[in-house]
Amino acid sequence: MNVVAIFDIGKTNKKVFLFDENYKIVWEKSVNLDETTDEDGFACEDIDVLKNWILDRLSEIKELTNYVLKAINFSTYGASFVYIDENGKVLTPLYNYLKDYPEELKKGFYSKYKGEEKFAVKTASPVLGSLNSGMQIYRFKEEKPELFEKVKYCLHLPQYLSFLLTNEAFADITSIGCHTNLWNFKKMKYHKWLQNEGISDKIPPLHYGKDVLKKEGDLAIGVGLHDSSSAIIPYTINFTEPFVLLSTGTWSISLNPFNNKPLTFEELQQDCLCYMQYTEKPVKAARLFSGNEHEVQAKRLAAHFDVPFDSFKDVYFNKKIVATLRSLNFQIIYPKKYDFDILKECPFQTRDLSLFKDYETAYHQLMLDLVEQQVFSTNLVIHNSPVKKIFVDGGFSKNSIFMNLLAEAYPDIEVYAASMAQASALGAALAIHENWNPKPIQNDLIDLKFYKH
CATH class of the missing domain: 3.30.420.40 (ATPase, nucleotide binding domain)
Structure with a gap:
């Protein structure tokens, strides 16, 4: 049976699903992984533990004799960056988007770029501190400039997971375009502050969600999606x-x-x-x-x-x-x-x-x-x-x-x-449909119950 594997990585639950060609879930595993802490003692995702869990599940899936793995994609929580050097080595903890943002740094940033109101409207991003993931890059650059020098790419979490399997670094619009302070919605391109701060070279090229990277013979690997956009x-x-x-x-x-x-x-x-x-x-x-x-x-x-x-x-x-x-x-x-x-x-x-x-x-x-x-x-x-x-x-x-x-x-x-079972996982499977599934998409994926008023 041909299947697509979707890794659906939430903040608490990590899940992996196999969907058949009719988008029914035929196999699944889930786990809660222990968090670690960053250098300030703030709780955060343990990126090594997550990476090992994903690679172990993948080996397990490849050994299942009744399924033929055709494609893999990822949907994960947003607002989280992984910083890698030129050898693909992870340079910092995966900082938590709930972490408090230094007030002085924030004030300095917005006053440099025409104030909160103008900037927020341009980037469609309410002022949310660390939840604006672009601000995490800015903080890293300001607080640890020597280490930041070593960064080859800043990857949002879904794209890092895809990188693990393909060794190719990309950005994706669902992660970049979601209250990150990175995207200028008026011009539909990156905001110029990235150029000014010498960060744009560290953002990899954009890749389209429906396209895949081919690996290991015929395996189609998606570049990953932000879970809210996937759902x-x-x-x-x-x-x-x-x-x-x-x-x-x-x-x-x-x-x-x-x-x-x-x-x-x-x-x-x-x-x-x-x-x-x-x-x-x-x-x-x-x-x-x-x-x-x-x-x-x-x-x-x-x-x-x-x-x-x-x-x-x-x-x-x-x-x-x-x-x-x-x-x-x-x-x-x-x-x-x-x-x-x-x-x-x-x-x-x-x-x-x-x-x-x-x-x-x-x-x-x-x-x-x-x-x-x-x-x-x-x-x-x-x-x-x-x-x-x-x-x-x-x-x-x-x-x-x-x-x-x-x-x-x-x-x-x-x-x-x-x-609908697992909307964000299903969305990530459907996004790459034409790259692995010869059947048409059925129109009964969602069960509806009507409420009269």
Whole structure:
């Protein structure tokens, strides 16, 4: 059976899948690897351990007698650089994008390049410190100039993993174009600061996501993708009329591939950004920290009502409770003006839990508040574009209260819960489809459940 192997490297879970020609998963392995620390004692990915795990899994796959390995690709978390010298040796730890960025260095950088506002708009990158991966290169150059001299290439993590197998260094637009401070979206080329700082020679040439490098006879190896851009590929392949994908997890990210209006500074301040598709088209996106908020508030509810943390799993959408809560004026139907920034602060944070008669009622209020935030966030990317459908995937797609309230908030748009095993891995497989798979792509890759409003 012909298969493609996809290494899907998350911050916590590392997975490898074999997909057959119908894109069904036929074999998989996953692991949680121990982190190490960088020279400042900050936790980070252990690049050697990760490298060995990948090479071991690859040897294991090649020995499986019932599969013929045709291609390999990678999808990994973003905002992470691996620095290699001319022999391909890794020069530094794989620094963590959650690491605090030195304030002085940041101030100096932005004042040199026309200030935060102009720079952020040009590069479609909110000011996020280490999460702007280009700023990690700048910091390395400023703090360790002698070591930086030795760098041959700065590779985003997916491209480093591809380099391990091909020994060829490339950059990829999905990693470069995602809030990195590296790409000028107005001119669709690298921002000139890389030239000014003597960094551009250390960025390898761009390679297109759908193209592969041939190795070991006939094996097609992709150059790797940023996981957020990869996860949208199955949707753009299956659906042609305008949609928004609401990808939910710790972050809820609204992605609109049909909105190509340039980002404004106001949108950037409201946590909007651009992702680049592997086809080089920008995707407008808005982020909300709502999976995290749900966890924090669910803990608070569990403590108050003295029930297990995951009691919400047994609470289903109840129209009567919603109607009662609304009539009590706990919540005025959208859009209500708040005297605080609803995108930064969930209204539920300040609600008095003793006013709710039971856990079920309080949990419905939490979901009303989270969905109200979500509508504000999603509207930032729907604005001025002809969206016909919203697909919700990830954790909240399984939450009947969230889904029903969202459908009600968008009476003119069809709202679906979408489920698909391993979207980012599947996207990385589909990206290189024509290089390994003779069959046409079927149109039933995604299971949909429609929510009436």
